[in-house]
Amino acid sequence: MEFRTLKANEIDCRIQSLNEKNGNVGAVVLLYKDARIDMRLLDEVVGAMNWKREHAIIGDRLYCTVSIYNQQTGEWVGKSDVGTESNTEKEKGQASDSFKRACFNWGIGRELYSAPFTYINLQNGEWKPGKDGKPKSYAKFTVKEIDYDENRNINKLTIVDSKGVVRFTMGGSAASMQATKPKETHVAGYEEFCKLAKDNNVPPAEITKYIATEFKKPRLAMLDAFEMVAALDWLKKFIEQQGTK
Template sequence: MKELSIPLLTEQDIDCRVQSVSKAKTGRVGAVLLLYKDARVDMRILDQVFGPGNWQRTHEVINGNLFCNIDIWDDEKKTWVRKQDVGTESNTEKEKGQASDSFKRAGFNVGIGRELYTGPFIYVELADGEFYPERQGQKEVFKCYASTKFKVSKIAYNERREICDLVIVDRNNKVRFNMNGHAPAPQATQSATNGQNAQGGQSTNQQQRTAPQPQNSAQTGGAACPVCGGPISEAERRYSMNKFGREMCRACQKNA
């Protein structure tokens, strides 16, 4: 197995998807993002590292669950080496979703994209026009519009193949998350701004002046959590930076 020769994922190999949307105690709405790889990335890297004829993919059902087997030919041992994992259903096509997911999970076992597990907790504040509220019984939930897109614009790794730098931008290429810095506050999208102006709301300049600014301990004298706005101690800040790559109070760390 040539695990050490498997290349690290580039910015173009990684998908950035919204996992959840919620409102903080401060009233700001934000989204938690996750980093994914596409099944086509696994196929390309398997071809690149082992050769198109030196690996094969099969599926089998075990106890009602769909598993994927990736068999790689070991020329020294003259045998196939198998990596296996189970998939989960997608929200669209059940069988196809399970097959694709199990293939990507088996790819992790080969070593493809394993570095994504070292990524930081990614939280971005959302601007008006990027999300909408929805009633579910007595509960109000928030969801992102289909047009709300994020992508990785920069990623770097250390000698242990761990993510050490990460920058995420929106569809307008504006920085929304910076692992080693602070992203600027989000501005309202053009459609949301036009809608408010048509209804006699604030002008664009007024919205920009009153847009909520993200807080951090340096801006608030070490007193506020940038996620929920609650108090944060210096010990909590140091622990959060070391573990998650961003400042969070103890309560937000538990939910990370």
């Protein structure tokens, strides 16, 4: 059983952070899926009567288990994950987030982990200074085009604004990429992490899953200095555990 990759109109864009330099503001944009998309794909692939979701509080955290009925064995197979609070409705946010994470474990939308670093320079009128002096933006972006390679990794991506103007492209010309994506700089510990992971053959999927689960970020390069310290600690423990098996 395999869930298909997400279509452009099934993916949402969210501004994760804003960066201001010399009066110019840029937005780091993440791709994500809505819980309704998970429900639709479960209905589409396994049938509405062949899956179920259950929630349970363990400690002070809300977990969700998404179970799919195996018709060959007559058993329910479940995969679980924990949710995080939203900024508005605590319980509803945890329930939705834990459900989406459990669906990620089934493979729904997992290709979003391969999203490129997406940086969009904001235009006048798309942002304003907040009360704390930091820039605020309510700009809306949507995915116009997306495509994947044979390994289900994103190899083409076009993001447009509310007026339909292209603001980010991947898989296009070098000139357009240069206009939308600045050169990345890495925090201390990044090179060490990459070398350790490579030398010890740590599966990239394990790294991506850890980063997405722990920091809600799609790529190692997006971690800040404090997060990188935690990530290095996790990697060393992971390598140690692998060596004892």
